[in-house]
Amino acid sequence: MHGYLLFVGKRALLMFAVIFFGISAMFLVTYLSPIDPVEQVLGRLSARSNLSPEAIASTREALTAMFGTGQPMHVQYWNFWTRLIQGDLGASLMAFPTPAMELVMRGMPWTLGLLLTSTVITFIVGNLMGGLAGYFQNNRFFKAFGIVTMGLQPIPYYIVAFIILVIFGFLWPVLPISGGFSMDVRPSWTMPFILSVLQHSLLPAFSLVLVGLGGWFIGMRALVSNIVTEDYVTYAELAGVKRETIVSGYVMRNALVPQVTALAMVIGGVFSGTIITEQVFNYPGMGSLLVDAVNAGDYSTVLAVCTVSITAVAFAIFIVDLLHPLLDPRVRTE
Amino acid sequence: MFAVFRDLIRYNLEFAIGLVLVGIMVIFAALSFFSPVDPTLIYMAIPDQPPSAQYWFGTNSRGQDLFWHLSAAFRNSLGFGITVAVLSRIISISVGLAAGYLGGWVDRVLMFINDIFVAVPIFPILVLFYFVLRNNMDSFTMALILACFGWPFDARLIRSVALGLKHREFTRHAVFAGMSTRKVLLEEHLPYVMPIVFSTFMNNMLWSIGMEVTLAVLGFTNINNPTIGTVLYWANSHSAMVVGTWWWIVIPVILIVMTFLGLFLLAVSMNEYIDPRSRLRRMGA
Numbered sequence: 001m002h003g004y005l006l007f008v009g010k011r012a013l014l015m016f017a018v019i020f021f022g023i024s025a026m027f028l029v030t031y032l033s034p035i036d037p038v039e040q041v042l043g044r045l046s047a048r049s050n051l052s053p054e055a056i057a058s059t060r061e062a063l064t065a066m067f068g069t070g071q072p073m074h075v076q077y078w079n080f081w082t083r084l085i086q087g088d089l090g091a092s093l094m095a096f097p098t099p100a101m102e103l104v105m106r107g108m109p110w111t112l113g114l115l116l117t118s119t120v121i122t123f124i125v126g127n128l129m130g131g132l133a134g135y136f137q138n139n140r141f142f143k144a145f146g147i148v149t150m151g152l153q154p155i156p157y158y159i160v161a162f163i164i165l166v167i168f169g170f171l172w173p174v175l176p177i178s179g180g181f182s183m184d185v186r187p188s189w190t191m192p193f194i195l196s197v198l199q200h201s202l203l204p205a206f207s208l209v210l211v212g213l214g215g216w217f218i219g220m221r222a223l224v225s226n227i228v229t230e231d232y233v234t235y236a237e238l239a240g241v242k243r244e245t246i247v248s249g250y251v252m253r254n255a256l257v258p259q260v261t262a263l264a265m266v267i268g269g270v271f272s273g274t275i276i277t278e279q280v281f282n283y284p285g286m287g288s289l290l291v292d293a294v295n296a297g298d299y300s301t302v303l304a305v306c307t308v309s310i311t312a313v314a315f316a317i318f319i320v321d322l323l324h325p326l327l328d329p330r331v332r333t334e
Numbered sequence: 335m336f337a338v339f340r341d342l343i344r345y346n347l348e349f350a351i352g353l354v355l356v357g358i359m360v361i362f363a364a365l366s367f368f369s370p371v372d373p374t375l376i377y378m379a380i381p382d383q384p385p386s387a388q389y390w391f392g393t394n395s396r397g398q399d400l401f402w403h404l405s406a407a408f409r410n411s412l413g414f415g416i417t418v419a420v421l422s423r424i425i426s427i428s429v430g431l432a433a434g435y436l437g438g439w440v441d442r443v444l445m446f447i448n449d450i451f452v453a454v455p456i457f458p459i460l461v462l463f464y465f466v467l468r469n470n471m472d473s474f475t476m477a478l479i480l481a482c483f484g485w486p487f488d489a490r491l492i493r494s495v496a497l498g499l500k501h502r503e504f505t506r507h508a509v510f511a512g513m514s515t516r517k518v519l520l521e522e523h524l525p526y527v528m529p530i531v532f533s534t535f536m537n538n539m540l541w542s543i544g545m546e547v548t549l550a551v552l553g554f555t556n557i558n559n560p561t562i563g564t565v566l567y568w569a570n571s572h573s574a575m576v577v578g579t580w581w582w583i584v585i586p587v588i589l590i591v592m593t594f595l596g597l598f599l600l601a602v603s604m605n606e607y608i609d610p611r612s613r614l615r616r617m618g619a
Contacts (some may be wrong), residue, residue: 017446018453025454026462033466154598155591156544158551158566163587166575218602265452265487272457276548290458291552294465302465306458313455 004325015318022310026303027080031073037299038063041093044297067299084307090300094293100300103289104308110180111285112312114201115274118208119267125209126216127259131252133217134224146217153214157273161207161280168203176200178282204281208273219262223255257328264320268313342607349603355596359589363412366405373398373406373560385581392581395572404586407560408593414473414546414561415539421481422538423531426489431519431527433489434496445493451486459483460545464554472556476549480542488534492527499523529608536601540594547590562590 030037041063046056064070067090071079083089092100126149133142152160169177176182181196227233228251236246275287282288286305293301342349371378377397385392391400433444463479464471499505499522508518543562549555550563553571557564565586569575574582 014446014449014453018450021450022454022459025459029459029462030466150598150602151595154540154594156547156594158544158548159587159590162566166583170575268453268455271455272545272548275457276552279552290461294461294554302462306462309455309458314453317453 007325008322011318011321015314018314018317019311022314023081023084023307024077026306026310027077030303031076036069037067038069040297041299044093089304089307092293092301092304093298094296094301100298100304101308103301104286104304107284107286107289107305108308108312110283111274111278111287114204114208114278114283114285115271115316117201118205118212118274119263119270121205122209122212123216123259123263126213127220127252127256129213130217130220131224131247131255134221134255135228135247135251137225146221149210149214149217151214152210153218155211157207157211157276158280160211161204161277164203164207164210165280175203177203180284200283204277204283207277207280208270211273212270215266216259220255220259223258224251227251227255253327257324260320260324260327264317264324267316267320271309271313338607342603346603346607348599349607352596352599352603355592356600359408359593359596360412362405362589363409366402366409369402369406371399371402373403374558382579385585391585392579394568394582395574395577395579396568400582400585403560404565404589407562407565407586408589410473410560411543411546411562412539412593414477415543417474417477418480418484418542419535419538421477422484423488423535425481426485426492426534427524427527427531429485429489430492431496431523434493435500435515435519435523437497437500441493445490448486448489451483454483456480456483456545457548460549461554464549469556473546473559473561476546476555477542480545484538484542488530488538491530491534495527495530496523499526529604533601533604533608536597536604540597540601544594562586 038060042056042060045051045059051059069076087101089100091097092103095103129142129145129149133139133146136142165177168175176199180200181193182200233246233250236250241250274285275290277283278285278287279291286309290302290305292298293305343353366373375398379389379393379397379399381393381395381397383389383393389399389401391404393399394403429444429448433441433448460476460479463476467475505518505522508522513522546555546561547563547566550557550561551566551570553567555561555563557567566583569579569582569586572579572582574580
C-alpha cells in the first residue's frame with residue numbers, strides 16, 4: 001500500500017508539473033508575441049462598425065484593463081494564474097458577453113465523449129487483435145488485418161477522416177456527416193436524442209479508431225511474439241495448461257503492462273486527432289470551437305480552449321497511470 | 335553500410351517497397367527544380383482542366399498546373415519534415431545519451447522534463463503560436479516549434495540503449511584512457527544508437543509532415559507557400575469535390591498516402607532489422 005501511495009504521489013507531481021509548464025508556456029507565447037491583443041480586438045471591432053475616436057479610446061482602456069497588458073511581466077503572470085484558478089478567462093469575443101469558459105464547457109462533453117469512446121475501442125480491439133496475431137503467427141485473417149491497419153496507421157488523421165467523409169458523404173450517403181445531432185430533435189435525455197447523438201458520432205469515432213488501431217496492433221504483436229518464446233510459456237504449454245489460459249493469463253497480461261504505459265503517452269496525440277476530426281465532421285466540440293475562435297480573432301476563447309485541453313490531457317494521463325499498478329504487482333510492492 | 339542495404343532489400347520486402355515509394359516521391363519532388371513555372375503564381379494555365387497529355391495531373395481552379403505545383407509542394411513538405419527530424423534528433427540524441435550515461439540526478443531531471451514534454455498536447459499550442467504570430471509564422475519557425483516538441487519519445491529510447499552501453503567493457507577502457515565525457519558520448523556511444531536514430535528519423539518526419547498538413551488544411555499556416563497541406567486547403571476552399579474537379583483532391587491524396595506508406599515501411603523494417611530476434615526469424619536462420 002505504501003508503494004502505491006508513493007507511486008500516486010509521483011504521478012500527481014508530474015501531472016501538476018505538466019499543467020504548470022504547459023500553461024506557463026502558453027503565457028510566454030502570448031506575452032512574447034509581437035501582436036498586441038488589445039489592438040487586434042480593436043481592429044476587429046472597428047472594422048465592423050463606425051466608432052468615434054472617444055469610443056475607441058475608452059474601449060482601448062477597457063480592453064487593456066481586461067487583458068492586463070501594459071503591466072510588468074511578473075505582475076501579468078501572477079494575474080494570469082489568479083484568474084485561471086478562479087476559472088475566469090474573460091468574455092468571449094465571438095459570442096459576447098458569454099464567458100469564454102462557458103463556451104469551452106459546452107464543447108467539452110462532446111470532445112471527451114468522442115475521445116473516450118474511440119480510445120477505449122481502439123485500445124481494446126487493437127491489443128486483442130495484435131495479441132492474437134502475435135500468438136497465432138501464421139493465421140491468414142490476422143495477417144490481412146495487420147496489413148490493412150498498418151497501411152492506415154501512418155496516414156494523417158485529416159486525410160483518413162477526409163476519405164471517410166468523401167465515401168460516406170458523396171459515394172454512399174448512409175450516415176450523417178456533419179453536426180452532433182439532427183436538427184429536428186431537442187437536446188434532452190430522451191431516446192430519439194441519444195440515438196441521434198450516437199448516429200452522428202459514428203463516423204468521427206470510426207475515423208479515429210481506424211487511424212489508432214495500427215499502433216496498438218503493431219506494438220502488441222511485437223510484444224507477444226517475443227513473450228511467446230519465453231521459457232515459462234513453453235513450460236506452461238508442456239504442462240498442458242489450456243490454450244485460452246496461456247493466451248490471456250500468461251501472454252497478454254504481461255504484454256499489457258507496457259501497452260498501458262504507452263496509452264498514457266499517446267493521449268495527447270489522440271487529443272490533437274480529435275480536434276481535427278471534429279473540424280472535418282463539423283462536430284460541436286472543443287476542436288471546432290478552437291478553429292472558430294482563431295478565425296474570429298477571439299483571444300479569450302483560444303486561451304480557454306488551450307488551458308482546458310492541457311489540463312484535461314494531463315488529468316487523463318494521470319488516471320491511466322493509476323491503472324498501471326493494478327496490472328503490474330511490482331509497482332505496488334516497490 | 336552497403337551490405338546492410340543489400341541484406342535489407344533482399345530479405346525484407348517491406349523495406350524494398352518503402353524504398354521504391356520514397357524514391358519515386360523524392361524524384362518527383364526533385365523535378366520541381368526544373369519547373370517551367372513559379373509554383374506560387376496563380377492563373378498561369380487554363381483553370382479546371384482534367385488530367386490530359388498537356389497537363390498530366392490537370393489544373394486547379396486557381397490556374398496552376400497541378401503536376402508542377404504538387405512537385406514543389408512535396409519538395410517543401412519533405413524539406414520541412416527533414417528539417418524538423420534533424421533538429422529534434424539533435425535534441426533527443428544529446429538528452430538521451432547524457433541521461434543514460436551520466437545517470438543520477440541528471441538522469442532524473444532530464445527524464446522528468448522528458449515526461450512533461452510527452453504529456454503536453456502539442457496541437458493547441460501550435461494553434462496558439464499561429465494565433466499570436468499570424469503571418470510571421472513561416473515554415474522554419476514552425477519547424478523549430480515542432481522540433482522542440484518532437485524529441486521526448488526518441489530521447490527515452492536512446493537513453494535505454496545508452497544505459498546498457500554504460501557498463502560495457504569498452505566504456506570503462508575509454509574512461510581509463512582519459513577520454514572526456516563528451517568524447518565518450520560522441521565517439522563511443524553515438525554509433526550504437528545510430529540505427530535507432532535512423533528509424534525514428536522517418537517516424538518523426540511522418541509526424542511533422544502530418545502536423546503541417548493538419549495545420550495547413552485548417553488555414554493556420556502561410557497558405558501561399560505550396561505544401562501538401564496548402565494544396566488541400568485551396569482545394570477545399572474551392573469545394574473541389576462538389577464542383578467536380580476531383581483530380582485536385584484525389585491525386586494529392588494518392589501521393590500523400592504513397593509518401594506516408596513509404597516512410598512508414600522504411601521505419602518499420604529498419605526497426606525490425608535492429609531487433610536481432612526478428613531479423614533472425616525473417617532470414618530463416
